[in-house]
Amino acid sequence: MLDQQRVDQVFHALGDANRRSMLERLSRGPASVSQLAEPMSLTLAAVVQHLQVLEQSGIIRTEKVGRVRTCSLAPQGLRLAERWINERMNLWERRLDRLGDLLAEDTQSEPQPKKHERKKP
Amino acid sequence: MLDQQRVDQVFHALGDANRRSMLERLSRGPASVSQLAEPMSLTLAAVVQHLQVLEQSGIIRTEKVGRVRTCSLAPQGLRLAERWINERMNLWERRLDRLGDLLAEDTQSEPQPKKHERKKP
DNA sequence: CTGTTGGTCAAGCATGGACTTAAGTATAGG
DNA sequence: CCTATACTTAAGTCCATGCTTGACCAACAG
Numbered sequence: 001m002l003d004q005q006r007v008d009q010v011f012h013a014l015g016d017a018n019r020r021s022m023l024e025r026l027s028r029g030p031a032s033v034s035q036l037a038e039p040m041s042l043t044l045a046a047v048v049q050h051l052q053v054l055e056q057s058g059i060i061r062t063e064k065v066g067r068v069r070t071c072s073l074a075p076q077g078l079r080l081a082e083r084w085i086n087e088r089m090n091l092w093e094r095r096l097d098r099l100g101d102l103l104a105e106d107t108q109s110e111p112q113p114k115k116h117e118r119k120k121p
Numbered sequence: 122m123l124d125q126q127r128v129d130q131v132f133h134a135l136g137d138a139n140r141r142s143m144l145e146r147l148s149r150g151p152a153s154v155s156q157l158a159e160p161m162s163l164t165l166a167a168v169v170q171h172l173q174v175l176e177q178s179g180i181i182r183t184e185k186v187g188r189v190r191t192c193s194l195a196p197q198g199l200r201l202a203e204r205w206i207n208e209r210m211n212l213w214e215r216r217l218d219r220l221g222d223l224l225a226e227d228t229q230s231e232p233q234p235k236k237h238e239r240k241k242p
Numbered sequence: 243c244t245g246t247t248g249g250t251c252a253a254g255c256a257t258g259g260a261c262t263t264a265a266g267t268a269t270a271g272g
Numbered sequence: 273c274c275t276a277t278a279c280t281t282a283a284g285t286c287c288a289t290g291c292t293t294g295a296c297c298a299a300c301a302g
Contacts, residue, residue: 014136015133016259023209027208027213028212029216034278034279042260043262045261045262045264046260048280049261064279066268067267067268067279068278068279069279073210078210081202081206082206082207085199085202085206087148088145089148091149093196095148095150137289153248153249154249155247163291163292164292165248165249166251169249169250169251171290187248188298188300189247189248189249190248190249
């Protein structure tokens with residue numbers, strides 16, 4: 001649970017639409033900083049700042065060769081987010097299943113409706 | 122592609138550690154507002170504000186009965202985020218596969234890499 | 243009724259984050 | 273060497289967001 005820090009960074013990074021749009025571009029292949037900047041209505045400097053956030057969170061990886069920095073996706077960063085989400089959903093759905101089972105058992109002895117329904121007072 | 126708005130809301134909502142911690146709590150079962158607030162070092166009002174963000178993004182669902190509002194996870198919200206992530210990762214990994222195939226073909230005929238590669242000075 | 247609990251609303255503050263401009267560095271090309 | 277390219281860094285602006293306080297309201301207990 002020490003990667004809570006990382007999870008935090010990753011989700012924070014994903015929380016920005018511009019950064020996500022850069023990620024969409026990168027998911028179709030590596031790109032240089034200025035290639036990434038071109039379709040955006042942002043300064044190059046701003047793009048660089050976003051890239052720093054993305055790299056620090058581990059979502060992308062960059063390498064500078066000559067004077068051009070090439071960025072590419074590092075799926076293990078995204079996988080962290082995916083795992084977090086899956087864990088929450090699994091927990092929740094398993095809970096629903098167990099609950100369903102209990103209700104099913106009850107209906108054998110008591111004349112209750114099958115699903116989880118509430119009455120209005 | 123009109124749910125870009127929704128995707129934005131969901132990721133923004135997930136971008137906050139306090140909100141995620143509430144989601145962790147909720148993934149183990151529904152809870153009232155004050156139950157959610159209790160383990161956090163936040164005012165009740167602040168918690169309520171976070172809950173509004175979470176509900177508007179579709180990640181949770183809340184229902185008020187009497188004077189207590191009960192919150193529960195709505196997995197379809199999280200599923201939206203999961204899908205976005207999966208799509209990016211799939212695209213990227215498929216690309217890597219195709220690239221691997223190309224390289225494999227090339228190594229049969231030519232011992233040189235095809236594309237623009239530079240040496241480090 | 244009164245008091246308490248559980249939650250809501252409305253300002254307001256204060257910090258952080260996104261962006262910009264501007265100046266600087268290093269590399270490629272002629 | 274000179275210039276253009278491809279970033280990089282620093283500094284400052286500005287707005288969104290997170291949080292607090294304080295007043296308020298509705299439901300239930302006694």
